Amino acid sequence: MSDHAQPDRLFDTVLVANRGEIARRVIRTLRRLGIRSVAVYSDADAGAPHVREADVAVRIGPAPATASYLDVDAVVAAARESGADAVHPGYGFLSENVAFARACADAGIVFIGPGERALEIMGDKIRAKDHVAAHDVPTVPGFSAVGMTDGEIATAAEATGFPLLVKPSAGGGGKGMQIVRSAAALPDALATARRVAAAAFGDDALLLERLIERPRHIEVQVLADGHGHVVHLGERECTLQRRHQKVIEEAPSPVVDAVTRERLGAAACAAAASVDYRGAGTVEFLVAASRPDEFFFIEMNTRLQVEHPVTELVARVADGESVDLVEQQLRIAAGRELPFTQNQVRLEGHAIEARVYAETPERGFLPAAGEVLAWRAGPEARTDSAVETGSVVTSDYDPMIAKVIAHGADREHALDRLDAALAGTVLLGVESNIAFLRALLADPAVRAGELDTGLIDRLPPFEAPAPSEDALAAAAGARPAATPGQAGSRAGAAWDPLPGWRLGGPAEPATVLLLDDADALLAVPLQVSNRALFTSEGEIAAKCATRNEGVAVAVDREGAVWVHAEGATHRLRPLTRREALHRRLAARERAAAATHPELRAPMPGAVVAVHVADGDRVAAGDRVVTIEAMKMEHPVLAPHDGVVRVDVAPGAQVRRDQVLAHVAPAAGTDPGGHSPADHAPADTAHEASAPTS
Structure with missing residues (x-):
């Protein structure tokens, strides 16, 4: 809904207390409405797009979120300094923090969100569940563990019945959830x-609920003003999740009929009205896969959701106009009434959103980081991104770097458009889940709408697609002449492009050796005329222009070649013949040897727990160290039996492949920790690192 009928602006200046794609999305609406925008940033985000796009930007602290985006005093001080008369919190960070809302009110600044009562009640899953149950909203059987000993919890758990879901009472996003x-x-x-x-929310209170097997996750978007009006804009299907984190969202749900939609909407509006809600919020429900007409309240998110664009693309009101949820948040916070009623809301077409994460699916979805060498959004879709060419993705924050949202006349059309948009999205320099998203969208159960929250976990391990001939040709042509720091020093570099020669036989074409995503060595014929030889470190880091239609190439600072071709992205590392020989010899030695004694970090992050002490005896598979990165915990396990030596301490920041500990073989075992009777080689220490939520 546009605000052209209002002669005065809703606010003069609004500070956006967030970062990344949601900050950019809020700033777009502020600019359209003629409202001055203020960005805040940490040292890690000094060059981020949202900082440049805002009218004003204020530094609020160093990279860690606890010292910047989660620092209430710093954000409020930035609002005062910039003259902001309102603060939009986005989602995550301080968006559901009652202390922040109170601090804004004390400073005379409007908090664009609900009142303190709604934040307090709905911000605690235990209290929220009890509260809505008293207002005839159906809830899942379970109990609060607050004030209970572990023995009392065990007794109550037996009474409730297994399987159970253990989850933090404060916070959301699936962080900390455990299935028992x-x-x-x-x-x-x-x-x-x-x-x-405790680490994520500063509160270790727990809630235990009956685990509903093979459920669907359905949520309802609500809007409520300060004049007693509450409406809903239909439901969203958020069932496709991995480790309780949403991956694909769509609106409307393919299994919710008109009657169930009305019942869901009524329950969501009742939950919102029960706390005198104001603004945009989402009420989340579990729906039994076999009984889509049966639903249970999970929680209410008192903020804008990541997946709000799918609702914006399908919700229509008077005269067929779409709904800008950020604008409605601003209107409500400014004291305006909702400009439409429930009877005026209708849904048009179908919308599907895919979350693009900086992660490596083929390595167990470990978080990724690096410099974005090239970024280009795909066609025929809305893309809300946190990055652009030249951005740096760090491990300090959530790994989501973009959302791609497609709209179609029906679900099949929307799915096809989303796949095409993902195929056309160019992201070079940072590993992502785009190839996994395309494979997921092609899954027969997904295409049929036969979903449940465990579907992704049941899929076979993801394998990256093999590079096409175009991708290999582009990588061979763009490879650097030497590794960084050695440019021009390799004697054989000048001879590499020349054709081979053999006495008594015809000349053979030269080949380029490339290591692909699956760690396979490929020999690619090289045409001399097509070779682009990079000789300086600056050239190696430079981004290459598109070589062919639909093919994009970039070379990173380590000399690896990134190629986007035929809807897929590959990182190909050129090898000299000497490097290839050493690699083959090393592989042969590893195949004949036992596991390596070194335990290495599978990704950059922070050590949150060390589970053993120097000199302890461990068994294969025991936890040794736990690393946290991008809101996920990853245990590093002992590769074999032995005696451990720990090289890091809790709180240490580690880089990918840094040695964390050593496991020396116990007496009577071979160098790999096996007894003489053991003959089969085990996995490497790096492969023993298994992620968990």
Whole structure:
């Protein structure tokens, strides 16, 4: 809804207390409405797009979120300094923090969100569940563990019945959630959930609920003003999740009929009205896969959701106009009434959103980082991105770097458009889940709408697509002449492009050796005329222009060649013949040897727990160290039996492949920690690192 009928602006200046794609999205609406925007940034985000796009930008602290984006005093001080009369919190960070809302009010600044009562009640899952149950909203069987000993929790868990879902009472996004299928697994789940909850939310209170097997996750978008009006804009299907994190969202749900939609909407509006809600909010429900007409309240998110664009693309009001949810948040915060009623809301077409994460699906979805050498959004879709060419993705924040949202006349049309948009999205320099998203969208169950929250976990391990001939040709032509720091020093570099020669036989074409995504060595014929030889470190880091239609190439600072071709992206590392020989010899030695004694970090991050002490005996598979990066915990496990030596301490920042610990073989075992009777080689220490939420 546009605000052209209003002669006065809603606010003069609004500070956006967030970063990345949501900050950019809010700033777009502020600019359209003629409202001055203020960005805040940490040292890690000094060059971020949202900082440049705002009218004013204020530094609020160093890279860690706890010292910047989560620092209430720093954000309020930035609002005062910039003359902001309102603050939009986006989502995450301080968006559901009642202390922040109170601090804004004390400073005379409008908090663009609900009142303190709604934040307090709905911000605590235990209190929220009890509250809405008293207002006839159906809830999942379970209990609060606040004030209970572990023994009392175990007794209550047996009474509720397994399987159970253990989750932090404060916060959301699936962080800290643990599935417990037996009493024996409960103690470890409680300890992990408490640790993650305390670190992420500053509150280790837990809620245990009956786990509904193969559920669908349905949420309802609501809007409520300060004049007693509450409406809903239909539901969103958010069932496709990995480790409780949403991956694909769509609106409307393919299994919700008109009657169920009305019932869901009524329950969501009742939950919002029960706390005198103001602004945009989302009420989340579990729906049994076999009984889509049966639903249970999970929680209410008192903020804008990541997936709000799918609702914006399908919700229509008077005269067929779409709904800008950020604009409606601003209107409500400024004291205006909703400009439409429930009877005027209708849904048109279908919209699907895919979250693009900086992660490596073929390595267990470990977080990725690096410089974005090239970025280009795909066609025929809305793309809300946190990055652009030249951006740097760090491990300091959430790994989501973009959202791609497609709209179509029906679900099949929307799916096809989303796949085409993902295929056309160019992201070079940082590994992402785009190839995984395309494979997921092509899954028969997804295409048929037969979804449940465990579908992704049941899929076979993801394998990156093999590079096409065009991709290999482009990589061979763009490879650097030498590794960084050695440019021009390799004696054989000048001879590489020349054709081979053999006495008594015809000349053979030269080949380029490339290491692909699957760690396979490929020999690619090289045409001399097509070769682009890079000789300086600056040229190696430079971004290359598109070589052919639909093919984009870039070379990073380590000399690896990134290629986007035929809807897929590959990182190909050129090898000299000497490097290839050493690689083959090393592989042969590893195949004949036992596991390596070094435990290395599978990704950059922070050490949050060391589970052993120097000199402890460990068994293969025991946890040694736990690393946290981008809001996820990843245990590093002992590769074999032995005696451990720890090289890091809790709180240490580690880089990818940094040595964390050593496991020396125990007496009576071979160098790999096996007894003489053991003959089969085990996995490497790096491969023993298994991620968990």
